[in-house]
Amino acid sequence: MRPRGRQWWKLVGLAGFVGVAATGVVAVRADRQRKAYTADEVRARLHERYTRASAADDGKMTESPPQTWRSRLTGGLRRLLRYDAAKNQPSARRNPSAS
Template sequence: MRNLWKWLGLAGAVGVATGGVLIARDQRQRKAYSADDVRERLHQRLAEVDTAGGEDERT
């Protein structure tokens, strides 16, 4: 029974470490965009929403 708890504890620690790595990688990717890149992407997304969703709301 002791070995079971040791393995569960180890698995939990590995899960926490993996989550930290994924969050750090996501942050690095997000910071890689310049302000102009972010602005351009937001304008693109807004234009897509206006063309796709705007027709449904008006009718």
């Protein structure tokens, strides 16, 4: 028995529903595992990661200071405008008669 007409759409909808349910199960499982840590365990893990990172860093400052959303947005817009301006300038290769 092969699905015909609207039966295909019903199968697609059912598959989507099953996919959403499976994603929810995975998210709940990950959340339970995350919440299973006590505050002391989380603190100990953070301290351990910090000591490993600072030991690997050897005193060099590799991270830039944290940026705000406003500085990221304005920086991105500046780069975009610079790229567009450079792209629209006439080039000797593109227009040889403009010399």
